[in-house]
Amino acid sequence: MSGCxxxxxxxxxxxxxxxxxxxxxxxxxxxxxxxNPNVGKxxxxxxxxxxxxxxxxxxxxxxxxxxxxxxxxHRCFRLIDVPGAYTLDPTNEAEEVARRIIDEGAExxxxxxxxTALERNLFLALQTLERGxxxxxxxxxxxxxxxxxxxxxxxxxxxxxxxPVVPTVAVSGQGMRExxxxxxxARPGPFEPTDPDGRWRRIGKIVHAVQRVEHRHHTLRDRLExxxxxxxxxxxxxxxxxxxxxxxxxxxxEGLIDTLLDPLYETFWMPLLERLSGSLGGxxxxxxxxxxxxxxxxxxxxxxxxxxxxGLYVPLVMVLPYIVAxxxxxxxxxxxxxxxxxxxxxxxLLHRLGLHGYAIVPTLLGVGxxxxxxxxxxxxxxxxxxxxxxxxxxxxxxxxxxxAMIVGSLGPWGIRYVAFVYLTLxxxxxxxxxxxxxxxxxxxPELIVEIPPYRVPSLKGLGVKLWFRVKDFLVEAIPLVxxxxxxxxxxxxxxxxxxxxxxxxxxxxxxxxxxxxxxxPILLGFLRKDVAVGLLLPLGLTPRQMVVAVVTLxxxxxxxxxxxxxxxxxxxxxxxxxIAIMIATALVAGGLLNLLFSLAEA
Amino acid sequence: MSTxxxxxxxxxxxxxxxxxxxxxxxxEALGLREGKRVRKISGMPFCGPVTVxxxxxxxxxxxGVACRVGVAVEGAEERASAGR
Numbered sequence: 001m002s003g004c005x006x007x008x009x010x011x012x013x014x015x016x017x018x019x020x021x022x023x024x025x026x027x028x029x030x031x032x033x034x035x036n037p038n039v040g041k042x043x044x045x046x047x048x049x050x051x052x053x054x055x056x057x058x059x060x061x062x063x064x065x066x067x068x069x070x071x072x073x074h075r076c077f078r079l080i081d082v083p084g085a086y087t088l089d090p091t092n093e094a095e096e097v098a099r100r101i102i103d104e105g106a107e108x109x110x111x112x113x114x115x116t117a118l119e120r121n122l123f124l125a126l127q128t129l130e131r132g133x134x135x136x137x138x139x140x141x142x143x144x145x146x147x148x149x150x151x152x153x154x155x156x157x158x159x160x161x162x163x164p165v166v167p168t169v170a171v172s173g174q175g176m177r178e179x180x181x182x183x184x185x186a187r188p189g190p191f192e193p194t195d196p197d198g199r200w201r202r203i204g205k206i207v208h209a210v211q212r213v214e215h216r217h218h219t220l221r222d223r224l225e226x227x228x229x230x231x232x233x234x235x236x237x238x239x240x241x242x243x244x245x246x247x248x249x250x251x252x253x254e255g256l257i258d259t260l261l262d263p264l265y266e267t268f269w270m271p272l273l274e275r276l277s278g279s280l281g282g283x284x285x286x287x288x289x290x291x292x293x294x295x296x297x298x299x300x301x302x303x304x305x306x307x308x309x310x311g312l313y314v315p316l317v318m319v320l321p322y323i324v325a326x327x328x329x330x331x332x333x334x335x336x337x338x339x340x341x342x343x344x345x346x347x348x349l350l351h352r353l354g355l356h357g358y359a360i361v362p363t364l365l366g367v368g369x370x371x372x373x374x375x376x377x378x379x380x381x382x383x384x385x386x387x388x389x390x391x392x393x394x395x396x397x398x399x400x401x402x403x404a405m406i407v408g409s410l411g412p413w414g415i416r417y418v419a420f421v422y423l424t425l426x427x428x429x430x431x432x433x434x435x436x437x438x439x440x441x442x443x444x445p446e447l448i449v450e451i452p453p454y455r456v457p458s459l460k461g462l463g464v465k466l467w468f469r470v471k472d473f474l475v476e477a478i479p480l481v482x483x484x485x486x487x488x489x490x491x492x493x494x495x496x497x498x499x500x501x502x503x504x505x506x507x508x509x510x511x512x513x514x515x516x517x518x519x520x521p522i523l524l525g526f527l528r529k530d531v532a533v534g535l536l537l538p539l540g541l542t543p544r545q546m547v548v549a550v551v552t553l554x555x556x557x558x559x560x561x562x563x564x565x566x567x568x569x570x571x572x573x574x575x576x577x578x579i580a581i582m583i584a585t586a587l588v589a590g591g592l593l594n595l596l597f598s599l600a601e602a
Numbered sequence: 603m604s605t606x607x608x609x610x611x612x613x614x615x616x617x618x619x620x621x622x623x624x625x626x627x628x629x630e631a632l633g634l635r636e637g638k639r640v641r642k643i644s645g646m647p648f649c650g651p652v653t654v655x656x657x658x659x660x661x662x663x664x665x666g667v668a669c670r671v672g673v674a675v676e677g678a679e680e681r682a683s684a685g686r
Contacts, residue, residue, distance in 0.1 A: 086631035091624070117659050120633030148658055229653040230644050231611075273623060281657060300647075344662045348650035357651060377648060446664030447651050448628045 003568035004197045031070060031183070032102060033419070037084030038452040040140050042066075044112055045081040048180070057595045059382035060552050072180065077107070084189045086120070089196075089506035093378050102128060108186040109133040110179070115145035115152050115167070116453075118211055122203045125161070129189030130199075135163045138179055142167040144453070149214035156210040162190040171458065206427035207465050210335055212598040216220040221454055228341040229451070236272075241338065245454055253404065256321035265301065265317050273299055273309060289489055302537045311485040314405070314534055315478050321468075322404040326368050327469040328462070335457035335465075339364070340449055347447045353433025354440065354446040355380070356387045366393040368400050369473070370562040374569055386444040388433065390566060394497045394558045395585050398529075403475065405533035407551055413543040420547045420593075425554065432581070480561065488535065491524075511587060513594040515539060518549050525553045544597045548590050555586035606652050607669035609642045616640075619672035629671070632661050640673070 033048075035041045049068030066081040074134060083097035102109070109128050114122040129135055130197060158165040164182045168175030191202070227233045234382065273291060277299060282289040299306075301313035333339055337359050347357030359380060366373025370393055377389045398406065402557030410417040437444065491497050497520035501508075504523075505516035512518075522534035536549050558566055566575045604635050609615055617638045629635070633656055642651040643660060645668070650667035653660055663671070 087627070089627060091628045091631055117633070117658055120659075123633075151660065200635065226643050229646070229660070229662065231647055234644070263622075338659070342663070344646060344651050344653060347662070347664065348646060348648040351649070351664070357662070429625055446625065446667040448625070448632065448664060448667060449661055450632055450661050451653065451660035451662055570683060 001052060011107065015547065024492050028078050029108075029266055030077045030106040031108045031110055032106045032133070033081045033110050033112065034098070034102065034124065035082075035084060035140075036086055036114060036117075036124055037083070037115040039112045039121065039451065041081060041084060041112050042142075042527045044110070044176075045079065047170060047173060047176050049079050056257060056510045070126065070180075070575055072183075074380075080106075085124060087123060088131075089272070092381055102131065102133065106133055106181055110138060111135055111136045112170075113142050113411055115139050115142045116148055116150055117149070118152060119203055119207045122206060123199060124322045126191060126199050126202060128162065128188070129551045130191045130193045132188045134188050134482040136179065136184035137161060137163055137165045137169075137548070138168045138175065140168045140170050141163055143169045143174075144173075148493040149216040151212045151214070153212075157206070160206045160209055163187055214492070215449075219399055225451075229344045234341070234345045241342070243332070246330045249322065249329055250407070252325035253322040253329070254325065261317045261321060265313060269312070270299070270301075276308070276408060277325055279442070289486070290436060291502070292489075302534055305485055305488060305534070307482055307485055310366070310531075311482045313402075315474075315481045318408055318483055319404045319477070319530055321403045321474070322400050323368070323473045324466070324470055326400045327466050330364060331462050331469070332457055335455065335461060337454050340451045343447065343449060343566055344511055349430075350433075350443045352437065353392070353430065353446075354437030354442075354444050355433070357384055358447060358449055359385070359389045362389055363393060363397060366397040366399070367403075368469070370394060370397065370399050370558065371565050374562065374565050375570065382442065383441055385445060387570060387578070388440070389435045389583055390570060391436065392429055392433055394431060394562055394566065394578065395430070395555050395582050396425045398425060398554045399559075400529040401528070402533065406554075408591055409533055409537060410543065410546060410550065413546075417543050417547050419548055421554070422550050424547075424589055424593060428555065428585055432585055436581075476561070479529055480528055484524070484531040487527060488531065493522075493543070497524075511591045512548050513550060513598065514541070514549055514552075518545075522549065522553045522556060526557045529553060529559050548594050548597070552590035553594055555589060556583055560580070561569045603672045604653060604675060605620075605669045606640070606642065606663060606671040606673055607645065607655035607665060609673055609675070610682055612640050614639060614641045614676045615673035616672060616676070621667060625667050625670070629663070629667070633657060633659075634661065636673070639676075662686050 008415045014532045019078060032046055033041055045068060048070050068079050068081075070077040070079045081256065082098045082101050083094040085095040087095060087103065088099045090096040090099055111125045111128055113125055127134075137157075142152070145152065154165050154167050165187045166175050166178045170181065194202070219231065228237055231470075239467050245275060263478070267413060273330060277287065277291045277294070280291070282294060288306070290308050291305050292304030292309050294300075297309050299309050301309055301317070304310055333342075340358075342364075343357035343360050345357070346360040350357055350359050359377075360371045361379065362376035364373075371529060374390045377393075380386050380389055406421055407418055410421065500523060501516040501519040504519040506514050507521050508514045516538050518536060518541070519533045520525075521539075525532035532553055533550065536546065536553070541549060557563070563575070563579075566578060570578060603617065603619070606615075617636050617640060619633065620629060620634075620636060634640070636656075637658060641655040643655055644664075645652045649665040650664045651664050653662045655661075
């Protein structure tokens, strides 16, 4: 009787089945993915777990760590992407995290070693083996090594290290299956702990036994790599790259708005809004919140300030195109491997601002959004440096959303007004950096950084990265913009903003030459700065007043998201200090700009 | 004694002395230590960083540290020992 089996039992029928046994979580065993920065660790993570982790050419994107599941036919592991480290005697926060994770122990350590820089990579590998963690070694980038004339005898390396060694090319997937097959052979290495000198001697012997290097002639790529850090050409190339990036971001962003998103909004969304507005009678509470105020009898996507009009138009039509363009460019430069070279070019300037060249990476990230920018200041060594970098980003680096609105609002009056804003911000960045560097006790640490070879970015990798960054924007920014618009509507309705404006009137009129009504938008910049620029639009400011207002808005407060991450990274006291600096700088810069303009008029 | 900072671009040299403390640890982490051979790629203007080629990899080292890494230029060492 095949139709009558009770092996499954009936849910809820007593006696019909055994109570479910709570099995031990089959995914309790840990595999640690360990390696130097830039060895392709994140690519391994993506390949093995099927989860897309961010992979970059520079350290810092994976401070903290990512975790995914690796499912094998009979077993399941928690795969932990340990932050990239050169050594387990930590020299920075990422290495500290790495050491802690490794010291917690694991079933298997999968150590990723860069075949093009075997000697240096073996330092971390031996440190891990000395700690007695069962290990498997992936000798990655063997194709690249061959190209450079570096040949590693895999069998000999396996004998020397006493653990399985598998040659791989992670980006193409070569060797992944063998890695998985040999995880079961993981075993501790035959090494006793030793001091660094002893370890380097061991490594010297191993490398001598397994590696053969043939001389290769300079390729075009080598020449480009040398030119990028050349005394004269380095700066020229840096300036060209930045100028081209700005130009293409503007071109792509504007192109997307003019040819795609604005027409889409006008053709499909606007008629719906108009019909809704009509059926609501053009006024009333619901109309006020959903559609906003009618400007000259019509819905104005930038000024009406309803949830469905401005609340969607600002993030989706005005800002999103620039976000896409910016992150496409940044991800490209990142994956190409240009950013560490930019650090070399900017080092002597940043050194005078109390930072070192690598601070250019968090700063560039801040140009997209201040939040990841400030998070990325963790790659800097000292608390002093992190404070200066985070403060400079909050004060003088406008995020892409704000910039989209600055260009959108001032651009129509002429490019020179946009230029005024940027010049003021850049000048404030340099001067404030100088002042902080002089005023704070301590010194600028030195740049010591590896410059990875140029790599042609993979389109798929870029696509995935861009998607994640744009998704972050959509998920995080849109609710905040909608919330901001709602709060603005509520505050205006309750009469709070006029009251604040009256209170701050002397400051605004006297120092900044702005009408008191501008106080509301600038204070609301705390919510979101792009929305705040939208609030400035209906005030009928002159172009010069708008420049002053936008500069003050850009510099005063961090937006709420930036505020939260500043607090988490710096702590309450330093955040307070940082914000005091921001307000002071904003008032000084806005005041001077106003003074300058009124002198020019006189 | 020459240092990475004074070394001419394009020249090969052997590292003979290193700074101490934290700087040393960070340089060692990147594989730079006494006895290693390096080739200087460039030094940026206005006391900018020095870039060297070490085991086929470029490493950028801040000016203040680069001038504390002592090097012996290939050939110069042999001449010196022959003269001794």
